[in-house]
Amino acid sequence: MIEVLVIDDEYPILETLRMYLSEKGYKVLVAKDGKEGWEILLRYMPKVVILDIRLPDINGIELLRKIRSRFLETRVIMITAFHEMQTVIEAMKAGAFDYIRKPLDVGELDRAFERAVNASTGLHDHGIGAKEEGEQEVLVGSSEAMLELQKTIGILCTNNATVLLQGETGTGKELVARLIHKNSSLKDGPFVVFDCAGVVENLLESELFGHEKGAFTGAIYTKKGAVERAEGGTLFMDEIGELPLQLQGKLLGFLQRKEFQRVGGQEVLRSNCRVMAATNKDLKEMVQKGQFREDLYFRLKVVQIQIPPLRERLEDIPELVAHFMWKINKELHLGISKLEKGVLDLLMAYSWPGNVRELENTLVEAMVKASGAMISKEIVKQLLGHQRSSQVKSKVHLSTLEMVERDHILDTLKKVNYNRKKAAQILGISLPTLRAKIAKYEIAMP
The missing domain is CATH 3.40.50.300 (P-loop containing nucleotide triphosphate hydrolases)
Known part of the structure; x- marks a missing residue:
């Protein structure tokens, strides 16, 4: 019988997983903290460990590293009620077999558990446990x-x-x-x-x-x-x-x-x-x-x-908006802290052909144009409506790809007051490429 260890400080989680996995034919061991879990590991050497990130006596990732350094064939599935990008990365670096969020989804747990059991012998993969100091870039979203x-x-x-x-x-x-x-x-x-x-x-x-x-x-x-x-x-x-x-x-x-x-x-x-x-x-x-x-x-x-387009993860927009507003406030020394009711609905209803970059640039313009400390629904409507009408106009009135491209470049330049660097970022091309296209289409720069 395959032995499984569950380490979690929440009694309901321990009992639920004990009953669920026992019914599937596994011998289930439980521990309420890291010390007790380590003692069980030394005694029984279970094939799979389900480990909570936050324990009362030790950080789950520290215990994960300890387990991976001693028990190479044990597969560790991390579980947590908290979603932080760096924690996911650190857990996978340290050798976690999988990472699942609470509340636990039965289907997701089953799939991860079955793969962990199947992989629990014959594989010796080592994780790197070095901790990054001072995170610079963030991948925003919990979808x-x-x-x-x-x-x-x-x-x-x-x-x-x-x-x-x-x-x-x-x-x-x-x-x-x-x-x-x-x-x-x-x-x-x-x-x-x-x-x-x-x-x-x-x-x-x-x-x-x-x-x-x-x-x-x-x-x-x-x-x-x-x-x-x-x-x-x-x-x-x-x-x-x-x-x-x-x-x-x-x-x-x-x-x-x-x-x-x-x-x-x-x-x-x-x-x-x-x-x-x-x-x-x-x-x-x-x-x-x-x-x-x-x-x-x-x-x-x-x-x-x-990498998924933004339209396939629209549920991440609230987090992205909060992150970009903080970033834009810091970079442009603004004090915009609120969204008028309905703004998020507008942002989540838009298809975002330019993806996360387009969302960020839309927020920059909305925040620069905002009166007071709030982004208004009216401003966002105007910005998104203008983007839609520009797309429709291009499709209806222009007859060649070069004409479409010239019109789009010119429109983007106007939106950013002819700032070439910002326009290149919005268009998704390099600055030298933009300069070449400005010369090619004879676009007059003020």
């Missing part, structure tokens, strides 16, 4: 989609596998990459961003791999590329789908051997950086069309993360 994403981040913090992040523009792909980096063993190394769409094509190889002095006209000094600068850290390649085919082959060679040469150089150099790539395109479809190398696609997607 099921975000909890799963946070679990995945926690797992990826324990290794340096190549990661492919996929999701629409504005979903937060770079933020996820930064969180993985900052919670990994490479956190003390650099995090280098390389925007594949933001560099002129004939300079891409030089920017990625570097060049030697005299390698080409204008190369007046030796320059390290992004790969070399990321040594000992993480290279985040944004918009990987924009990388030309010729350069895709060289990137593949680097991923396979961790070796590269600067443009115009003979010396073979090495970089042990971790590579994370992001795209809003369907790379599988690009492979089928011959636009992206299949071997590079498989090399990049060692671990693949699909």
Whole structure:
């Protein structure tokens, strides 16, 4: 009979799980605190432990680390009534098998428990238990989609596998990459961003791999590329789908051997950086069309993360709004602290094609325009109504993609008083790309 240990300071939880798991044929042991739980562990060595995060005598994650260091085959399922992103990440880093929120969902518990029992022998996975000091970025949201994403981040913090992040523009792909980096063993190394769409094509190889002095006209000094600068850290390649085919082959060679040469150089150099790539395109479809190398696609997607669009997690909007209002107040020295009744309903009824980035920018404009300390329903209606009408206008009156793009860029520039940096962020493109499009469409800048 498989033995299971439940450690929780809530008597109703202990009794409920004891009866439920006993009926399923398991021998259930219970403990009301960490000390009693550890004594039971030493005596019975159960295959699965259900462990509460908050115990009266010890932090659940500390006990988790202790269990994982002593009992490698024991699978630990963490449970908690509190949802904090960093706690999820820390638990998964420390070796938790799964993480479930209270009140416990029977179906979710069954699935996690069955997987834990099946995995309780023959696997020896070690968690990294280093605690991050001073959280800088936050992945906001407590929906099921975000909890799963946070679990995945926690797992990826324990290794340096190549990661492919996929999701629409504005979903937060770079933020996820930064969180993985900052919670990994490479956190003390650099995090280098390389925007594949933001560099002129004939300079891409030089920017990625570097060049030697005299390698080409204008190369007046030796320059390290992004790969070399990321040594000992993480290279985040944004918009990987924009990388030309010729350069895709060289990137593949680097991923396979961790070796590269600067443009115009003979010396073979090495970089042990971790590579994370992001795209809003369907790379599988690009492979089928011959636009992206299949071997590079498989090399990049060692671990693949699909980041959900905001319209698929609308229940996170209240948390996102609270977070962004705090952030905007701090950055712009504002004092907007309230929402008029009905504002959240309007925000949750909108489809957010620009995702979290569009929500943040909408709140910036609403807060700047607000009278007093409250965002009014009228302002939000105007902002969302204008966005809808702009979309409809584009579809009805413009006849070419270039005309649609020019109109959208111009409209965005006007909204931010022609601030190029803000406009590029809203549009989801790099500043150099925006400058090129302004010149291409001959948009007059004041």
